[in-house]
Amino acid sequence: MHDEDDLLLRACSGDLDAFNAIVERYQALVYNVCLRMLGESAAAEDATQDTFIAAYRGLGRFRGGSFRAWLLRIAANACYDELRRRRRRPLPLEAAASVAAPSQASPLQAYLEGELAQEIQRGLLRLPPDQRLAVVLRDVEGLSYEEIARAMGTSLGTVKSRIGRGRARLREHLTAAGLVPLAAWAGEE
Amino acid sequence: MPPAPLSHHLLRRHLSAYLDGELSPGLRRRLEAHLSRCPACRRELAGLEAVARAVASLPRQPPPRSFALAPDAVSRPGRHSLAATRLLPVTAAVCAALLAALVAYDVLRPSVPQGGTAAIPAAGEETLRGGAPSVPPPTPGPAGPGMTLAPARPTPEAAAPGGPPAEGEAPGEGLTALRLAQLAAGAAAAAAAGGWAVLALRARQRR
Numbered sequence: 001m002h003d004e005d006d007l008l009l010r011a012c013s014g015d016l017d018a019f020n021a022i023v024e025r026y027q028a029l030v031y032n033v034c035l036r037m038l039g040e041s042a043a044a045e046d047a048t049q050d051t052f053i054a055a056y057r058g059l060g061r062f063r064g065g066s067f068r069a070w071l072l073r074i075a076a077n078a079c080y081d082e083l084r085r086r087r088r089r090p091l092p093l094e095a096a097a098s099v100a101a102p103s104q105a106s107p108l109q110a111y112l113e114g115e116l117a118q119e120i121q122r123g124l125l126r127l128p129p130d131q132r133l134a135v136v137l138r139d140v141e142g143l144s145y146e147e148i149a150r151a152m153g154t155s156l157g158t159v160k161s162r163i164g165r166g167r168a169r170l171r172e173h174l175t176a177a178g179l180v181p182l183a184a185w186a187g188e189e
Numbered sequence: 190m191p192p193a194p195l196s197h198h199l200l201r202r203h204l205s206a207y208l209d210g211e212l213s214p215g216l217r218r219r220l221e222a223h224l225s226r227c228p229a230c231r232r233e234l235a236g237l238e239a240v241a242r243a244v245a246s247l248p249r250q251p252p253p254r255s256f257a258l259a260p261d262a263v264s265r266p267g268r269h270s271l272a273a274t275r276l277l278p279v280t281a282a283v284c285a286a287l288l289a290a291l292v293a294y295d296v297l298r299p300s301v302p303q304g305g306t307a308a309i310p311a312a313g314e315e316t317l318r319g320g321a322p323s324v325p326p327p328t329p330g331p332a333g334p335g336m337t338l339a340p341a342r343p344t345p346e347a348a349a350p351g352g353p354p355a356e357g358e359a360p361g362e363g364l365t366a367l368r369l370a371q372l373a374a375g376a377a378a379a380a381a382a383g384g385w386a387v388l389a390l391r392a393r394q395r396r
Contacts, residue, residue, distance in 0.1 A: 020257040031252040045253060052256050056263050120243050138209065139244035145211045164205035164237075171240045179243075 004067060012059050019059070023052050026068065029141065030075045036136040037079040039125045047078040054078070069150035076133055076151065083129055116179065123173035131166030138163050197227060204234050208241060277385035284378035291371045 004025075010018035030051050034044035051074050062070055124132050130152070137143045137151060149159045200223045206212050207220050224230050 016258060016260055016263075023257050024255070027252045027256045028249065031256070032249050035250060036247065041250075041253060048252070048256050052258060053263055056258055116243070117247055120247055124244070135244060139241050140247055140249075142245075145206070145209065160206045160211065161202075163209070164202065167205050167237050167240045170244070171236050174240065174243060 008059070008062070008067065011056070016056075019056055022067075026071055027052070029068070030071065033072065033075055033133075033136055033141065034079055036121070036124060036140055037076075037129070037133060038082055039121055043082055047075065047082055050078045050081075051075040066147055066150055069147050072137065072151035073153060079133070080129060119174065119177050119179060120170075123170045123177070126173055127166050127169055131162045131169065134159055134162035135166040135170065139167075196223065197230070201230055201233065204230065205237050208234065208237055277381050277388065281378050281381035281385060284374050284381060288371060288374035288378055291367065291374055295367060295371070 004022070007018045007021050011022060027048065031044055031048045034047040034051070035041060038044050038047060051071065054074050054077075055071055058074070124135065127135065133152060134148060137148045138145075143151070145156055145159045145163075148163075149156050152159065152162075196219075200220050203212055203216060203220055207217060212220065224234065
């Protein structure tokens with residue numbers, strides 16, 4: 001992380017190349033979180049770009065600690081802004097869930113995987129944004145509860161309950177959609 | 190001892206965090222003891238695990254392009270543009286309010302008790318006196334309107350700091366100063382609002 005601190009210090013004093021090295025490092029993370037939050041690549045691109053612009057401008061306010069969590073907090077705000085705009089001008093949910101997966105498997109398997117991914121994405125989009133973000137940061141990005149709490153600006157207890165409730169709700173959605181692995185669990189009850 | 194329903198409900202809420210290894214050792218031991226006796230909680234845990242696995246199976250997409258910032262797309266880290274975008278609307282609003290106050294002052298002036306032509310030069314003189322403190326005191330006659338209009342004084346003062354110095358008491362000059370103040374406030378409001386609109390548009394184009 002020495003290397004990252006060095007880049008951050010240089011970026012703080014206006015070295016754009018240093019900042020762009022940081023962008024390079026985090027753009028996949030930020031883009032994927034935005035993509036799962038918004039369900040649509042064009043909006044995710046905009047939110048990602050806004051995140052890095054806001055991060056560059058606000059770099060002077062970064063007070064150390066996890067830069068990743070700080071950056072994700074900005075990304076979360078960019079996504080919430082977009083979701084607020086959408087509430088005024090809603091997108092059809094089906095169109096919003098078109099995050100298909102490129103796959104090297106057989107056409108049938110690729111199709112099934114794509115269907116599954118779309119159904120999961122649809123389920124995510126039905127969660128309240130706070131639960132969605134917590135589940136994405138945990139299950140897609142593998143962050144610890146501690147770091148999620150920092151990225152969401154909230155307590156560990158709240159993170160715990162957001163993830164728990166988000167997963168429970170997602171489970172209902174996936175069970176209702178008749179997805180095979182979950183139908184087996186449902187049949188047991 | 191059979192599991193108490195209360196502990197079942199309390200422990201059930203921790204299944205998701207248990208799955209992530211985020212429970213304290215004490216709570217984890219109690220939950221594990223409960224799990225060994227409670228098939229419903231085992232099923233719940235398996236369901237949550239399946240959901241977590243399903244979400245984790247979502248493919249990570251490569252970023253469609255580089256998000257590196259171009260030098261002309263951003264100003265240096267700082268709050269210049271942020272300050273500008275926040276200050277401009279405030280400036281526009283203040284100038285617009287000033288203009289409204291000046292116009293209201295202009296419109297309401299004839300209704301001052303003294304009425305007639307005498308009120309006009311007096312009011313104009315008050316305006317100018319605010320702008321240039323070196324001016325001699327007003328003629329004793331129209332003290333009434335001066336008092337009445339006192340609350341309106343600070344506005345023209347701020348609006349035309351560089352206004353022409355008051356010399357005579359001709360009604361025309363007072364009116365001119367007032368018009369100039371109105372013009373200045375209007376122009377400042379328009380300029381601030383225009384600048385703000387340009388900044389907002391540019392920000393929107395960037396997205």
